[in-house]
Amino acid sequence: MNFSSSMVAFIERLFFSNYIYSEEIPTVFPKKLPSAFFYTMNMTEKHFEQFKMSEKLGIYEIFTERILQVKPKVLYAFNTVQFQDYSKYESSIFNAEEKFAYKEEFFDKLCNQAYEIGKNLVL
DSSP states (O other): OOOHHHHHHHHHHHHTBBOOOSOOOOOOSSSSSEEEEEEEOOOOHHHHHHHHHHHHHHHHHHHHHHHHHOOOOEEESSOOOSSSSSGGGGGTTSOHHHOOOOOOOOHHHHHHHHHHHHHHHOO
């Protein structure tokens, strides 16, 4: 329960190549660069808190702020739908009805929040 290996590799290559071992000059980026993390996950918000995911993911956010010199915006999308038909897959740990109801209630709101974050990053 963390970033995918390809995402970790991307972040490490992006930041390590621009990091300086200095408290006074922590980065070679010539200016502050706003950024955002959009996390999509199958787990519910309850499980997110239970497994202390904000602490695990927060390490990347702290390092991002240090290198890019701006605290990243963060958006969590919990309880995402992975399959259109859960009966076709071994997925008994999920309640498909609850997932689709959650999507119905929150998907448009999350899309709008993501849009606003993106818009604010470039303006």
